[in-house]
Amino acid sequence: xxxxxxxxxxxxxxxxxxxxxxxxxxxxxxxxxxxxxxxxxxxxxxxxxxxxxxxxxxxxxxxxxxxxxxxxxxxxxxxxxxx
Numbered sequence: 001x002x003x004x005x006x007x008x009x010x011x012x013x014x015x016x017x018x019x020x021x022x023x024x025x026x027x028x029x030x031x032x033x034x035x036x037x038x039x040x041x042x043x044x045x046x047x048x049x050x051x052x053x054x055x056x057x058x059x060x061x062x063x064x065x066x067x068x069x070x071x072x073x074x075x076x077x078x079x080x081x082x083x
Contacts, residue, residue, distance in 0.1 A: 006031070 008016070020027045048055075065071060073080075 016027050016030065020030045023030065025033075
């Protein structure tokens with residue numbers, strides 16, 4: 001089995017040791033598990049891919065920028081908008 005070296009901060013290493021001890025597994029086993037869990041998701045999942053089932057579930061204007069009324073006060077503080 002190939003060997004990989006990973007550099008991490010002292011705090012990250014301490015957290016890895018605590019987690020491995022709590023789960024009664026090796027640090028390497030914990031890292032392999034984390035990698036496999038991350039790798040099981042489709043590579044390149046974008047934010048859109050993750051919420052695509054929710055797109056279109058909310059009623060409202062299709063694009064707020066198409067109506068200038070919706071953009072009124074955009075970028076201003078709340079105090080400036082009240083004036």
